[in-house]
Amino acid sequence: MKIRTLAATAAIAALAxxxxxxxxxxxxxxxxxxxxxxxxxxxxxTYWASNQGTSLDNDKQVLTPQLExxxxxxxIKVNLEVIxxxxxxxxxxxxxxxxxxxxVVNIGNTWAASLQSTGAFMPFxxxxxxxxxxxxxxxxxxxxxxGAPGQDPTSVPVYGLAYGLYYNxxxxxxxxxxxxxxxxxxxxxxKKLTSGGKYGFALAxxxxxxNAHFAFINAAQNGADLFDKDGKPTFSSDGVVTGxxxxxxxxxxxxVVNIGNxQYDNGTKAVNDFATGKVAMILNQNNAxxxxxxxGMTSDKYGVVPFPAPSNASAQTASHVAGINLSIFKxxxxxxxxLKFVNFMTSAETQTxxxxxxxxxxxxxxxxxxxxxxxxxxxxxxxxxxxxxxxLPLVPAEDQFESTVGKxxxxxxxxxxxxxxxxxxxxxxxxxxxxxxxxxxx
Amino acid sequence: MAVATAPTITTEAPPASPPKRRRPxxxxxxxxxxxxxxxxxxxxxxxxxxMVTGIWMSFLKLxxxxxxxxxxxxxxxLKNYQVALDFNGAVGSALLQSFLVxxxxxxxxVGISWTLGMAAAVALQGKFFxxxxxxxxxxxxxxxxxxxxxIAWKFMLQKDTGAINHFVYDNLGVGGEKPFWLIxxxxxxxxxxxxxxxxxxxxxxxxxxxLQSIPTDVYxxxxxxxxxxxxxxxxxxxPMVRPVNMVLLLVMFLWTxxxxxxxxxxxxxxQPPAGDLISFHxxxxxxxxxNFGSGAAMSVMLLLxxxxxxxxxxxVLNRRSQRA
Numbered sequence: 001m002k003i004r005t006l007a008a009t010a011a012i013a014a015l016a017x018x019x020x021x022x023x024x025x026x027x028x029x030x031x032x033x034x035x036x037x038x039x040x041x042x043x044x045x046t047y048w049a050s051n052q053g054t055s056l057d058n059d060k061q062v063l064t065p066q067l068e069x070x071x072x073x074x075x076i077k078v079n080l081e082v083i084x085x086x087x088x089x090x091x092x093x094x095x096x097x098x099x100x101x102x103x104v105v106n107i108g109n110t111w112a113a114s115l116q117s118t119g120a121f122m123p124f125x126x127x128x129x130x131x132x133x134x135x136x137x138x139x140x141x142x143x144x145x146x147g148a149p150g151q152d153p154t155s156v157p158v159y160g161l162a163y164g165l166y167y168n169x170x171x172x173x174x175x176x177x178x179x180x181x182x183x184x185x186x187x188x189x190x191k192k193l194t195s196g197g198k199y200g201f202a203l204a205x206x207x208x209x210x211n212a213h214f215a216f217i218n219a220a221q222n223g224a225d226l227f228d229k230d231g232k233p234t235f236s237s238d239g240v241v242t243g244x245x246x247x248x249x250x251x252x253x254x255x256v257v258n259i260g261n262x263q264y265d266n267g268t269k270a271v272n273d274f275a276t277g278k279v280a281m282i283l284n285q286n287n288a289x290x291x292x293x294x295x296g297m298t299s300d301k302y303g304v305v306p307f308p309a310p311s312n313a314s315a316q317t318a319s320h321v322a323g324i325n326l327s328i329f330k331x332x333x334x335x336x337x338x339l340k341f342v343n344f345m346t347s348a349e350t351q352t353x354x355x356x357x358x359x360x361x362x363x364x365x366x367x368x369x370x371x372x373x374x375x376x377x378x379x380x381x382x383x384x385x386x387x388x389x390x391x392l393p394l395v396p397a398e399d400q401f402e403s404t405v406g407k408x409x410x411x412x413x414x415x416x417x418x419x420x421x422x423x424x425x426x427x428x429x430x431x432x433x434x435x436x437x438x439x440x441x442x
Numbered sequence: 443m444a445v446a447t448a449p450t451i452t453t454e455a456p457p458a459s460p461p462k463r464r465r466p467x468x469x470x471x472x473x474x475x476x477x478x479x480x481x482x483x484x485x486x487x488x489x490x491x492x493m494v495t496g497i498w499m500s501f502l503k504l505x506x507x508x509x510x511x512x513x514x515x516x517x518x519x520l521k522n523y524q525v526a527l528d529f530n531g532a533v534g535s536a537l538l539q540s541f542l543v544x545x546x547x548x549x550x551x552v553g554i555s556w557t558l559g560m561a562a563a564v565a566l567q568g569k570f571f572x573x574x575x576x577x578x579x580x581x582x583x584x585x586x587x588x589x590x591x592x593i594a595w596k597f598m599l600q601k602d603t604g605a606i607n608h609f610v611y612d613n614l615g616v617g618g619e620k621p622f623w624l625i626x627x628x629x630x631x632x633x634x635x636x637x638x639x640x641x642x643x644x645x646x647x648x649x650x651x652x653l654q655s656i657p658t659d660v661y662x663x664x665x666x667x668x669x670x671x672x673x674x675x676x677x678x679x680x681p682m683v684r685p686v687n688m689v690l691l692l693v694m695f696l697w698t699x700x701x702x703x704x705x706x707x708x709x710x711x712x713q714p715p716a717g718d719l720i721s722f723h724x725x726x727x728x729x730x731x732x733n734f735g736s737g738a739a740m741s742v743m744l745l746l747x748x749x750x751x752x753x754x755x756x757x758v759l760n761r762r763s764q765r766a
Binding site for chain 1: 511602710715
C-alpha cells in the first residue's frame with residue numbers, strides 16, 4: 001500500500017508540474033512551426049508583421065502584392081505571418097527564448113530598447129545601414145526610437161504614428177463648440193457633449209498599453225519623467241501621479257466617459273463608438289483612420305487636433321513617438337536577404353504604397369504623408385509627430401513600465417466603473433507597488 | 443499491486459540462490475522493454491526534463507538580458523524564492539493574494555461541481571424515457587472545445603451587450619445599474635461559475651460510471667427494510683462509490699488549482715485581482731516582466747504545495763480504508 005501511495009504521489013507530481021510548467025516557465029511550442037519554415041532554403045526569409053490594417057486578413061492582402069514585388073526584384077521569397085497585438089510580444093519573447101525566430105519582425109517602437117537588451121537582435125552598424133540606404137534617409141525623431149542612446153540601434157522605423165484628438169465635426173457644431181486648445185476646454189466641451197446617451201469621450205480604459213501611453217503623455221505635460229538618470233523608476237513622483245489622476249478623472253470626476261469603457265481592451269472599440277456617432281471625441285493614433293472609414297465615416301466628417309495639455313502645463317507634449325520598427329534577429333541565416341528586405345520595406349516606393357492602407361506617417365525624410373485625403377489632418381499629424389512628440393524612455397525597463405503601470409490603471413478604471421473611488425493616495429500607493437515590481441524584475 | 447510486489451522478489455532472490463548456471467534468455471525477452479521504451483522516452487521528454495529544467499531555472503537570474511543565451515544567466519541561489527515569499531514586498535504580497543483567491547476558488551468549484559455531478563448522476567441512475575438525452579446534454583460543456591465555451595461566456599458576461607445582464611435586467615426587469623462581471627470583484631463569481639460549468643460534467647461522468655457498478659439488489663433489499671432514498675444514498679451509494687470519489691476529488695482539485703485556460707480566455711491580458719488565479723498569475727509574473735527565473739520559482743513552490751496536499755490526502759484516505 002505504501003509503495004502504491006508513493007507511486008501515485010510521483011505520478012501526481014509529474015502531472016502537477018507539467019501543468020504548472022505550461023502555465024509558468026517555458027512554453028516554446030506555440031511558435032516553433034513558424035520559425036522553422038525559413039531555415040534551410042537560402043532564398044526564403046520569414047517575416048512577422050504586426051497588425052496595421054483593419055484586420056489580420058487585411059494586412060495580408062495589403063502586404064502580399066508588395067512581397068511579390070520584392071520576390072520579383074530579388075528572387076527572395078518571403079513567408080509572411082501577420083500577428084495580432086495581443087500575441088506579438090509573447091511571440092517575440094518565445095522566439096528570443098527558444099532561438100526559433102523569424103528573420104525579420106515588426107516591433108512596437110516603444111519596445112526597442114527592451115528588446116535590444118536581450119541581445120537577440122542584430123545591431124545596425126555602419127555596414128548594415130549602408131545596405132539599407134543609410135541612417136540619414138530616416139526622420140531623426142523616428143530613428144531615435146531604434147534603441148538605447150549611445151548604442152547601435154537594433155531596429156529601424158518603418159511606420160510612423162502619433163496620437164491625435166479626433167472630434168466629430170457635426171456634434172461639435174451642433175453644440176456650438178470649437179475643438180479644444182487646452183485640457184480645461186476639453187473637459188468643458190466633453191461635459192456639454194455628454195447627454196442623451198451620448199458621451200463626450202471614449203477611452204480604451206481596459207487596454208494596459210493605451211493606459212500606459214497616456215500615463216506617460218500626461219506625466220510629460222506635467223514635466224515629470226518616468227525614470228531617473230540611473231534608470232530607476234520614478235512612477236510615484238507628483239507629476240506622474242497627478243497626470244494619471246487627470247486622465248482617470250475623465251471617467252471619475254468629469255463623468256464624460258461611459259463606465260462601460262473600462263472593458264475596452266483595445267483601441268478599436270473606442271474607435272467604433274466614435275465612427276458610429278456614440279461619442280464626440282477619441283484619442284487615437286493616426287491608424288484609427290482605417291477603422292473609422294471602414295465604419296462608414298468619411299474623412300471630412302471628423303477633425304483632428306493635438307491632444308491638449310492643461311493651460312499651466314510645463315510641456316505641450318501631445319503624443320509619444322509612436323510607430324513600428326523593423327528588427328532583424330541576430331541568429332538569422334539569411335542576413336543579406338533580411339537586409340535587402342528591410343531596405344525594400346523602407347524604400348520610398350514601398351513607403352508610399354503602404355502609407356495609405358496602413359494610415360502611417362512617413363519615416364523617411366522628404367516624404368509627404370499620404371494616409372488621408374484630408375490635408376488638414378495630414379498636416380496636424382505631421383506637426384504632432386515632428387514637434388509635439390516625446391519618445392517613451394529608451395531604457396530596458398520600458399516594457400515593464402507599460403505592463404505594471406498600465407495594468408494598475410486598468411484596475412483603477414475598473415474600481416471607478418464599479419462604483420468605487422480612486423484617490424490621489426490610492427494612485428501613489430499603486431505606483432509605489434509598480435516601482436517595486438519593476439525593481440524586483442530587474 | 444504488481445508495482446508493490448515486483449521489487450521485493452528481485453531484491454530477495456539473488457542472495458538466496460546464487461546463480462549456478464546461466465539460464466538461457468527466453469526468446470523475445472526484449473519485447474517488454476521494447477514495448478516500454480517509447481513510454482519511458484516520452485515520459486522523460488515530456489514530463490521529467492521540463493520539470494528538471496523548471497527547477498534549475500528557478501535558481502537562475504533569468505531575466506531578459508539572458509534569455510537569448512540561457513547559459514550566461516548567473517546563479518542567484520534562493521533569491522527568486524526569497525522575493526516570492528517576501529509577503530511585505532510587492533511581488534510576494536501579490537502572490538499570496540493570488541494563492542488565497544485560488545484556494546477559495548478551488549474549494550467552491552470542486553465542492554459545487556461534485557455536488558452537481560452527484561445530484562445529476564443519482565437523478566439519472568434509474569431508467570426512464572429520455573435518460574440518454576439528458577446524459578448527452580449534461581456532457582455538452584465537457585465535449586465543447588474549451589476556448590469556444592469560455593469565449594461564449596465572455597460574451598454573455600459583458601456589461602452592456604451581454605446575454606446575462608440583458609436577461610436579468612431587461613427581460614426580468616430587475617432594477618438598478620447593470621453590474622460588471624469581468625472586472626472588479628464580481629469577476630470572482632464569474633470565473634467560479636464558468637469553471638463549474640466546465641468541470642461538473644466530468645464529475646457527473648465519473649460518478650455515473652461508478653453508480654453503474656452498484657448492484658440493484660442492494661437497493662431493493664434496503665427498500666424492503668424500509669430505507670428512504672436519502673438513507674439509501676448515504677448508506678449504500680456513498681460507500682460504494684468511495685474509490686471513485688477518492689480519485690475524482692483529487693483530480694478535480696489538481697485541475698482546478700492549476701486552471702489556466704478559464705481565467706486566460708475570460709479576462710485576457712489584464713486579470714482583475716479578484717479573478718487572479720495562481721497559474722495565470724505566474725504566467726503574468728514571468729511573461730510580462732520577462733523574469734522567468736522568478737516565474738519558475740513560483741511554479742516550483744506551487745508544485746511543492748500540490749504535492750504536499752495530495753500526499754496528505756492519499757495517506758489519510760489510505761489509512762482509513764485499511765482500518766475499515
